[in-house]
Amino acid sequence: MGSAKKSTTAARKARIEEMRRAEQARARRNRILVITASVLAVAGLTAGTVALVQSQSDDSTAADGKGTGHFVTGSDGVKTWKGTLGRTHVVKTVNYPMEPPVGGDHNQVWMNCNGDVYTKAIGNMNAVHSLEHGAVWVTYTSKAKKADVDALAAKVKKTPYTLMSPDDKQKEPIMLSAWGHQRTVTGATDPNVDKFFAKFVQGEQTPEPGAACTGGLGQ
Numbered sequence: 001m002g003s004a005k006k007s008t009t010a011a012r013k014a015r016i017e018e019m020r021r022a023e024q025a026r027a028r029r030n031r032i033l034v035i036t037a038s039v040l041a042v043a044g045l046t047a048g049t050v051a052l053v054q055s056q057s058d059d060s061t062a063a064d065g066k067g068t069g070h071f072v073t074g075s076d077g078v079k080t081w082k083g084t085l086g087r088t089h090v091v092k093t094v095n096y097p098m099e100p101p102v103g104g105d106h107n108q109v110w111m112n113c114n115g116d117v118y119t120k121a122i123g124n125m126n127a128v129h130s131l132e133h134g135a136v137w138v139t140y141t142s143k144a145k146k147a148d149v150d151a152l153a154a155k156v157k158k159t160p161y162t163l164m165s166p167d168d169k170q171k172e173p174i175m176l177s178a179w180g181h182q183r184t185v186t187g188a189t190d191p192n193v194d195k196f197f198a199k200f201v202q203g204e205q206t207p208e209p210g211a212a213c214t215g216g217l218g219q
Helices: 002-043 045-055 059-064 124-132 146-157 191-200
Strands: 069-073 079-083 114-117 136-140 162-166 174-178 181-184
Touching (some): 124 162, 146 162
Parallel strands (some): 114 162, 136 162
Antiparallel strands (some): 069 079, 136 174
């Protein structure tokens, strides 16, 4: 049983590392394409702006994020969202039915989530896009102990497809979120931290597995 678990963990780490290398190569290619495309973009700026606006949903969609449903808490303490989580790219602010949000309509630009630690609050709409890519989002309030915040930051920094930021609007001092899933932990040494990371970093819940966690929005 133990050897099988170790094998699964090793395979997950290998898969994440492989995706990290592929993403770095993709980022290099994208930089070249951006330089080339920027010359052409100037000529097509007006047309591109119209197309972008047309690609976004209307205001009514943005208002509720198509996030109808409710949480169901499992025996492991993880809350799972039962209901609809929209995945439309929108411009207007989305009012999510939970804080931090675990899914729903979101901004077309994701927050960088390649082990990124943000010291200031970030946009929910960008972070939700990161969750769509399979990231785990660690959030904390001013009530969280500094030692726990520092230890969690160190864990995030060495884990691809994770990000961390303060969120004083949430109810608990430390919370972990993935697409459609969320839980509270007591601190950095809570064994549920490792369990949540192991299950949800690029886990089965990911709507867009392997999608980029770099080349997005940084703080």
